[in-house]
Amino acid sequence: MANALSCGPAFILLLFVSDLVSGQIHYSIPEELEQGAFVGNIVRDLGLNVEKLSARKFRLVSDDSRQYLKVNVENGILFVNERIDREELCGQSPTCSLSFEAAVDNPLEVHPIEVEIVDINDNSPNFPKERIALQIGEWITPGASFPLESAHDLDVGVNAINTYEISSNDYFGLSVQTRSDGSKHAELLLEKVLDREDESEFKLVLTAIDGGYPHRSGTAEISITVADINDNAPVFDHDIYRASVPENASKGRLVTKINAVDLDAGINAEVKYTFSSYSSERGREIFKMDSKSGEIKVDGLLDFEEANVYELYVQATDKGTIPMAGHAKVIVKIIDVNDNAPEIKLRSISRVVPEDVTPGTVVAVISITDRDSGVNGEVHCTVPMNIPFSLQKSPNNQYKLIAREVLDREKESSYNISILAWDGGTPPLSANRTMSLSVSDVNDNAPEFTQSSYNVYLMEKNTPGASIFAVTALDPDVDQNGEISYSVVENQIQDVSATAYISISSKSGNIYALRSFDYEQLKHFQIKVQAQDGGFPPIDQCCPRECYNPGSKRQCAIYCFTCN
Numbered sequence: 001m002a003n004a005l006s007c008g009p010a011f012i013l014l015l016f017v018s019d020l021v022s023g024q025i026h027y028s029i030p031e032e033l034e035q036g037a038f039v040g041n042i043v044r045d046l047g048l049n050v051e052k053l054s055a056r057k058f059r060l061v062s063d064d065s066r067q068y069l070k071v072n073v074e075n076g077i078l079f080v081n082e083r084i085d086r087e088e089l090c091g092q093s094p095t096c097s098l099s100f101e102a103a104v105d106n107p108l109e110v111h112p113i114e115v116e117i118v119d120i121n122d123n124s125p126n127f128p129k130e131r132i133a134l135q136i137g138e139w140i141t142p143g144a145s146f147p148l149e150s151a152h153d154l155d156v157g158v159n160a161i162n163t164y165e166i167s168s169n170d171y172f173g174l175s176v177q178t179r180s181d182g183s184k185h186a187e188l189l190l191e192k193v194l195d196r197e198d199e200s201e202f203k204l205v206l207t208a209i210d211g212g213y214p215h216r217s218g219t220a221e222i223s224i225t226v227a228d229i230n231d232n233a234p235v236f237d238h239d240i241y242r243a244s245v246p247e248n249a250s251k252g253r254l255v256t257k258i259n260a261v262d263l264d265a266g267i268n269a270e271v272k273y274t275f276s277s278y279s280s281e282r283g284r285e286i287f288k289m290d291s292k293s294g295e296i297k298v299d300g301l302l303d304f305e306e307a308n309v310y311e312l313y314v315q316a317t318d319k320g321t322i323p324m325a326g327h328a329k330v331i332v333k334i335i336d337v338n339d340n341a342p343e344i345k346l347r348s349i350s351r352v353v354p355e356d357v358t359p360g361t362v363v364a365v366i367s368i369t370d371r372d373s374g375v376n377g378e379v380h381c382t383v384p385m386n387i388p389f390s391l392q393k394s395p396n397n398q399y400k401l402i403a404r405e406v407l408d409r410e411k412e413s414s415y416n417i418s419i420l421a422w423d424g425g426t427p428p429l430s431a432n433r434t435m436s437l438s439v440s441d442v443n444d445n446a447p448e449f450t451q452s453s454y455n456v457y458l459m460e461k462n463t464p465g466a467s468i469f470a471v472t473a474l475d476p477d478v479d480q481n482g483e484i485s486y487s488v489v490e491n492q493i494q495d496v497s498a499t500a501y502i503s504i505s506s507k508s509g510n511i512y513a514l515r516s517f518d519y520e521q522l523k524h525f526q527i528k529v530q531a532q533d534g535g536f537p538p539i540d541q542c543c544p545r546e547c548y549n550p551g552s553k554r555q556c557a558i559y560c561f562t563c564n
Helices: 042-046 086-090 281-286
Strands: 025-030 038-041 059-061 069-072 077-080 097-104 109-118 131-137 145-147 161-166 172-178 184-190 201-210 217-227 240-246 254-257 271-275 287-289 295-298 309-318 325-335 343-349 352-354 362-369 379-382 389-394 398-403 414-423 430-440 467-470 484-489 502-504 510-513 526-533 540-546
Touching: 025 038, 025 042, 038 042, 059 069, 069 097, 086 109, 097 343, 161 172, 161 184, 172 201, 240 254, 254 325, 271 287, 281 287, 281 309, 287 309, 343 430, 362 379, 362 389, 379 389, 484 502
Parallel strands: 025 109, 131 217, 240 325, 352 430
Antiparallel strands: 038 077, 059 097, 069 077, 097 109, 145 184, 161 201, 172 184, 201 217, 254 295, 271 309, 287 295, 309 325, 343 362, 362 398, 379 414, 389 398, 414 430, 467 510, 484 526, 502 510, 526 540
């Protein structure tokens, strides 16, 4: 970049980006708050000046298309903009939050914000069916258990299903079990020997109760028929089967095979395999089971990032007149594969950078994410080496794009920067994104005359007001910084101001004689012409000139040289 030639000190106002991404601010609010509800004083918590929010272009940056929260820039209050339904937003995930960033300019600051959405008890437990039908043989000994279909509650945590109860009776109790994911399910326990001749049918009420306050509940009827045939239930060779399958397994791939044996003979020993009502609806969509062979195969799209393990509850039912069933559990572990490329997001960016930017200034904040886990989710990022910018890594896979050196708009007025990110998988997956930066002009070049000196000859008795010569100066800056104006610098010619003899057009550089010259009275004289640009502060160049009237030719020569 050219050295600036200035007749005075310069003051240039620059807007540039702070070189740090601030720590995270955390708030917690319950779901279903009314529009306008207070969340927090975000400006106070971030240590910002509320009076400067508009000038610094305070804004919330989020990947979500819906704007659940807003900030009042007049008082810095973060408030609810629209109804937040935790179940709609996060389903039954144990944690739920809205993550976004608060950004301001001049200098650029990016503050990660997290608002935790706390579940309220606004949903009651609900059974898929109003009636649960069971057949239990009168020969079954007390202590036998019978899995019951679980209720569902859209709430999570303490507001989810906490326990089950059954109506009072003389024959059956209830055992409440906890699955590995923390959810509850119930088993009906036989506590007293049945006698079909005494009582052939029972009607019980099963109640699911959540842990919220006040409690919510849902009910289903258990209809039990007492049978007196088929005295052996199928028995699995394992209580728990374990298998694993990669997330990119194709439809039809064998996961595992289960097997159960019934000690009865004939049709009472023939076994049919099915998923029990214990198995989640999603598990039954992803896997299918051959009812005859017991083979379990992939039947849907697996995604490690969605679920990394499935618990499938299976049953083997014989074909007796009154069927009997045995139960087992199949745990399928999903193996992560490198099937997600990194995602490049521009969190904040200064699209225009001044050419005299200070080295080390942050011009953009870039976030790199990868949905894979382990080494497959480890990301790396780079930009080309032949540009005056470099990347600096920050926590949480964020990178700052910083200026490595002072720029020169006259050599390069814009940059298309290619950002390359790749993960640690084998083979690695990559992503590329291009960001554009423009370099704004700074008044760092003085006008330059096309010649270092000028000689002009004119005949005496010339016509006053006529043009006698023209000078030209060039400035490589643009817009106002490159607009040149010309003027005559005050000096004396025979004790008279030079401006009484000569004038110059400020725009064109044309020089005019203001009087008729007489060789015998004035043979030569010197003037100074100045070229000045329109920048702030302006930069000029001055040239002193001499005029001569030669003997018989009656001409005047103007000589110019450059001064600092």
